[in-house]
Amino acid sequence: MKIILPTAGRGTRLRPHTHTKAKSLVHVGGKTVLEHIVSRLAPLAAEEYIFINDEDNGPQVMEFMARRFPDLKTSAVVQQERLGPAHAVSLASERIKPGDDVLVVFNDTIFVTDLERIPEICADCDGLIYSKEVEDYQRFGVNVVKDGFIVDMVEKPDTPVSRLAQVGLYYLKDGQGFMDYLKKTIDAGETVKGEYYLPSVFMNMIRDGLKFKAPEIDAWLDCGKPETLLETNRYLLRERHHVHGEAQGCVLVEPVHIEEGASVRDSIIGPNVSIAAGTRIRGSIIRDSIINAETEVSDLILSNSIIGDSVTLHGTPRKMNIGDHSLIEME
The missing domain is CATH 3.90.550.10 (Spore Coat Polysaccharide Biosynthesis Protein SpsA; Chain A)
Incomplete structure (x- = not known):
């Protein structure tokens, strides 16, 4: 053939x-x-x-x-x-x-x-x-x-x-x-x-x-x-939860795929997240997303996102003083 x-x-x-x-x-x-x-x-x-x-x-x-x-x-x-x-x-x-x-x-x-x-x-x-x-x-x-x-x-x-x-x-x-x-x-x-x-x-x-x-x-x-x-990505990750890279101080919500050579620390990852080799993630919350190779993400909340190779994304933690009975929506 x-x-x-x-x-x-x-x-x-x-x-x-x-x-x-x-x-x-x-x-x-x-x-x-x-x-x-x-x-x-x-x-x-x-x-x-x-x-x-x-x-x-x-x-x-x-x-x-x-x-x-x-x-x-x-x-x-x-x-x-x-x-x-x-x-x-x-x-x-x-x-x-x-x-x-x-x-x-x-x-x-x-x-x-x-x-x-x-x-x-x-x-x-x-x-x-x-x-x-x-x-x-x-x-x-x-x-x-x-x-x-x-x-x-x-x-x-x-x-x-x-x-x-x-x-x-x-x-x-x-x-x-x-x-x-x-x-x-x-x-x-x-x-x-x-x-x-x-x-x-x-x-x-x-x-x-x-x-x-x-x-x-x-x-x-x-x-x-x-x-x-x-x-x-969601379909392929069904019933697959593979952590081949480094994940320290993290909450992983299955399914998650972290390739060998990736490093994730102090983050909440998943569900339905795939992270490619060489990527470094710190202090972030990521769900329903694809993070490609050699990328750096810190202090961010990501959902339904596709991040390419060799991208640097740095967020800033927010300081808030919010009273009772408030409704806050951040798009």
Whole structure:
């Protein structure tokens, strides 16, 4: 199996956290988004991980992979023009050989599902377009299923023709055949607002008689926006309480993840807080937040916050003289 990971893109919805780093290297739940994804792919024992990068963030991504996953075979292709997801995936074509099956994984989301069941689920079809049932189906491209197979795909439907949203995880038995369909779709100029998208490719395949299923994943964890990144942090920290760093004179309200090399003193931390390596926190109260690496926080109250790398935040203790029956709200 070859795994294709399109990681190009500016990550504008996550700014300012993506001004200086790739969106896949943002921390959540004690790891980078990319580390969460690759760790979930490990049981597949893939032959190669093919990254579709841009010129700005590609070196960061490949350096991270070499440091964190040195035993995995990786390669990189640079996407010079941003012409959409299908175009990005097509750039891996030279790495796909006859007999290769392919898994495409987009890096805006962390998935929870058993990928080792792929051979079983895909025994009687040509590919899998993983899905998740959602209430707000109007926001997504959805798979329309009949008799167990996908018969149509609708982008942001007005009516509930389906609630099975596509989650950015795709498996193709015939990787080289898939690359051929990508090329045909691009050569035919089948664009939406100037970009090439995968549903056009899959619908061409379905019209030619290929069969796809839409297996539902257990959890779909969005990492594309600050508010959803915090939701994902809460989910990933469920039933996980890891203190690998230093915590002295602290009250820790589970779940909390403090990485090795972080130092927290005289503070109340949690619930739902992840603190990266090299960070120092003193005299603070922090809940529902992500604190990235090499940051210093002192004398602050933080909630629902994301603090980047190498940030210094110093607050000031307040002196108050408040009478009876007072109501004070500090926003």
